[in-house]
Amino acid sequence: MEPIPVAILGATGAVGQRFVQLLDHHPWFKVTTLCASDRSVGKTYVEGCRWLLDSPMPEWARDMILQPTVLEAVNEPIVFSALPAEVAQDLEPALAEKGCVVCSNASAHRMDEDIPLLLPEVNAEHVELIHQQRQRRGWRGAIVTNPNCTSTGMTIVLKALDQVFGVKRAIAVSLQALSGAGYPGVASLDIVDNVIPFIRGEEEKVSLEPRKMLGTLKNGHIEYHPLTISAQTNRVAVLDGHMVCLNVECETRPSPEEAIQVLEAFALPDWLANLPSSPRPPIMVRRENDRPQPRLDRMIGRGMSTIVGRVRADEVLDLKMVVLSHNTIRGAAGASIYNAELIVQKGLLP
């Protein structure tokens, strides 16, 4: 198979770097355009990017010239977007109109009615909204988005529980990694010997995005799941890996052991499980009493798995547990790439 050319928007940022790293040696995709903000345009990637990852920058990326973040610079069938929401707002639809399939990590269009907020483990069928986009908006391409990095892991867990027990209410308290704020992001003086109990806009996303993802596609329209979610989001001194303490109430009041069985049995259909970025396993349940831990567990399944631990009875709701997900892999760049693979597999490229 001929590799499919892809572009990366916002290529020099924290998520953009993850795109570059994860697309190195990708079996289907080949990066042909890197776009960056004005002050880096015209530089090589190695000059314009403060590389923050602990594996070396891929050789092929080092000398690529950074392009401007404009419609004309991008002609690839697939575009990965790590743009700030305000830049994504207009550019992503313009690219979709032009014929690109934009797999976006930006929040700008996540809640648009005809744009899927897609996690293959949860709602692969929502990708069909692409047909609505094309019909209504006259686009040749499309936009698909992935959720906020804190919603990702917990929504996968809620999905597994919901399809057996029916989830009604959840309380989520997060302990989020520094990379979620991008670079330079959180000042070191704010986080050494400290915790910040606030992340702007995050609790609203965590309360709402899972309801769209867990929703039902009917007649080209998504009915949100009626689940109620309360969120409290905190920043802690961890480099990568968002942890969520989750309390869940279900229709059928499962025991912890029943929940563990359901989580461990959670599997993907073959066509999804065989995609290159598919998590193996989708959910891993740890039985030790002190896991998951971000530093030790975030790279399970090459950063794509969702790790659950401490599943136990909750005195107030039904179940409590701890969920861990790699925020810049499963929660950002890896999510967009996995979505792109799903689209290719479904034959939805224009």
Next chain:
Amino acid sequence: MEPIPVAILGATGAVGQRFVQLLDHHPWFKVTTLCASDRSVGKTYVEGCRWLLDSPMPEWARDMILQPTVLEAVNEPIVFSALPAEVAQDLEPALAEKGCVVCSNASAHRMDEDIPLLLPEVNAEHVELIHQQRQRRGWRGAIVTNPNCTSTGMTIVLKALDQVFGVKRAIAVSLQALSGAGYPGVASLDIVDNVIPFIRGEEEKVSLEPRKMLGTLKNGHIEYHPLTISAQTNRVAVLDGHMVCLNVECETRPSPEEAIQVLEAFALPDWLANLPSSPRPPIMVRRENDRPQPRLDRMIGRGMSTIVGRVRADEVLDLKMVVLSHNTIRGAAGASIYNAELIVQKGLLP
């Protein structure tokens, strides 16, 4: 007034050091005995103690000779105990029998029926259980305990809410400081770039201790508060200051603004408010959206105040908020000292 001689048990540990620090220049108490474990006995305090606090060791303590942790070594009317539970189990009652009032931070006797688990802001009247102790057990002295450092701040908040709104259920997720584990405690390899979602025995304490403290003393007996508490406890890379994310359900479903008013109006009767270690204010409500933060707020009220922030409506229960309390001051050594002051004030020394 002649200073009252006091002894400190477990004087070289993390909490023991706080006792020494907080009793420096105390207006009522004078430390006359420091007890330590066998390997330090006979050394001076400066030799036997790896001092971990960032203010210098008080001059008077440096050359005090460490005594064995035995009944014979202690003859003071007030004894502060920072003993491990298994040592406290037998020694504290023996001291009480001998005539000492033991103000203990150990967990060994917290749940004993006739032993008060005392927070002056919450249940000063429970100190009357001392009469039960003396009557039933024939003690001349007494034991009073203070709660687990994670329960402390949240119980004070729950008390303020309960007396106006009636609290029914609460979910507490903690982000706890390293000093709560003592020294050497948490290994650095376990906590740099990491979070540990488990603290042995802690969730059980956080679920139960507040119910005793919020309980009602009737006929010399405490009826536990019927409140249900669910706890998830986490260790984070913070030196001092336990933070708790709290969701609360109340009988009367207060609005956040009503809750803030009640928390800010929470005041102590004069006789309590004027004790040397009394928190000023007992509760401080922060209105900024990113407070409280451990490093910035733990020393409010010289480490004795309870700091509350982000009080807002909860989608699942009624209210959510963030509570901060200094774990080795308000949550440990300062708590025992404040309890001792209350006992002196009440004339309950033998």
Next chain:
Amino acid sequence: MEPIPVAILGATGAVGQRFVQLLDHHPWFKVTTLCASDRSVGKTYVEGCRWLLDSPMPEWARDMILQPTVLEAVNEPIVFSALPAEVAQDLEPALAEKGCVVCSNASAHRMDEDIPLLLPEVNAEHVELIHQQRQRRGWRGAIVTNPNCTSTGMTIVLKALDQVFGVKRAIAVSLQALSGAGYPGVASLDIVDNVIPFIRGEEEKVSLEPRKMLGTLKNGHIEYHPLTISAQTNRVAVLDGHMVCLNVECETRPSPEEAIQVLEAFALPDWLANLPSSPRPPIMVRRENDRPQPRLDRMIGRGMSTIVGRVRADEVLDLKMVVLSHNTIRGAAGASIYNAELIVQKGLLP
């Protein structure tokens, strides 16, 4: 004595906040003007300042209105400057001309021939350069500067050694705190689980500034000390307190014990030792094998003392040792205040 009004330039930054904190209850000075950058002008201090210190913002400062950083805004006889070098460049001389004595933490004028780079422990007599300034430049006021925060502690140690043994060469390797970079300063993603072996411009300052301070004032001119200094500066994950590993070669090849005696005997003349901000002691020598440590020792002498430890024979030069100094107190705001006290004491206010 009537308090002397003082202004603070750059009042909202990391060093500006230390000025506000250290001038709270100062026996001689009263802050009457706070200047800040354009985006904060007109706000109150509590609104315009992201307060980063762990003691509360002083009450008197909270409601002061932030003034623009312009000549007209400042009329105090003493001005404390925490300005960036490029702003200080022109404004500080203009203020000196207008009649203000500017005690500056900025680097802009440190190396000017007629401007003292002043550490009272080291070169109090250099303050006489003020007369040169007034004569040559026609200023009514003056500028005095304090050195870079890394040079401070090591220069005090080198002074003590130099006056007895004659220092010839030194190698300094620093482990510097985050607050030295201001706020937001170092990104957390750059320093968690990491060290940065480079601080822009720092090594040049550390090599040169001590030579001016240790120099001799002759005929209104400073002859630099011929000492050679090699510096390597590193940033580490410490909030406050710069540590320097120092190797020193002396004319008379002292033994470590001789050096310790000289360091411990280092004393200030009474008129300096009695100034409000004078370090007590000026130098503290720790004999433990693992001290000084930033977190435990930076606040000795209220952050104004220089702490030395591990004084021992050096296999290559003569002596090696570890020096610690609080970078935003002794190395910045406290330094400027101490200099101002010296000027008042000397009767050098206009």
Next chain:
Amino acid sequence: MEPIPVAILGATGAVGQRFVQLLDHHPWFKVTTLCASDRSVGKTYVEGCRWLLDSPMPEWARDMILQPTVLEAVNEPIVFSALPAEVAQDLEPALAEKGCVVCSNASAHRMDEDIPLLLPEVNAEHVELIHQQRQRRGWRGAIVTNPNCTSTGMTIVLKALDQVFGVKRAIAVSLQALSGAGYPGVASLDIVDNVIPFIRGEEEKVSLEPRKMLGTLKNGHIEYHPLTISAQTNRVAVLDGHMVCLNVECETRPSPEEAIQVLEAFALPDWLANLPSSPRPPIMVRRENDRPQPRLDRMIGRGMSTIVGRVRADEVLDLKMVVLSHNTIRGAAGASIYNAELIVQKGLLP
């Protein structure tokens, strides 16, 4: 080729875990015995080992039964030792006598006259001392040791410089990672917001071990290199990767550019360069002004390369630079494995 069976002593500790990780899929070696201390004997590896690495424990290791650390338990031709020095003292010679080639990370026998302290990049020819051991001591097997993790990187750099410029004196100031102290090792309360300027026994090793490695093998005897080294060792809050600030004096006073050329040209003979664990490259010179950094650079060459940066003129000696080496890979487990490969290649197995 049939895989060679190997045993690991001290398999559950921090270095022992690295042995297990690095030997996973090793092309020549197969782990057949894991030994541990008494309290773990009889458990499976997964039960007896608190795994601290961020890649999963290899499947083959999980169910291996931990053996006692005794002579009888070990029958492999190659034994990797991560024992404490006091246990290694007697057991390693007994194993060598029995016929095992012990590749040891322990310090017990490093300085023994007939035991090579071996870094293939530096002194591969010292492996010939094995013949002395066999002759003098009647051993069928042998002991070869690798140096202290702080000496490793700097000795490789000194070797490259020495063979062209002749090194005379060096001053080394280290910033060492937490994993160098093993587990539990450094208490978190000692290192959060702190630096510890002391590591027991380390400075002595850093001063002496490089002189043996850089020494000359003549007539079955090693003449130590006359180089003088002064060391100051510090512990910082970094998980892995020891950084050393190095000042060097050479016979021929090279310029920094000459030094960089020599470091970059440093190459190994083919037979060494082709060993499975050989560093590729042996030395990497970074030209950026802020590298190497532990988190970003420690895994270069799969943790086996030595990274050098900031090579510049030194005002006191001739050159200064920063050296980084992964302390538990190149500085410990990887070093022993690389030594074992050299021994196999040389045909020195019994």
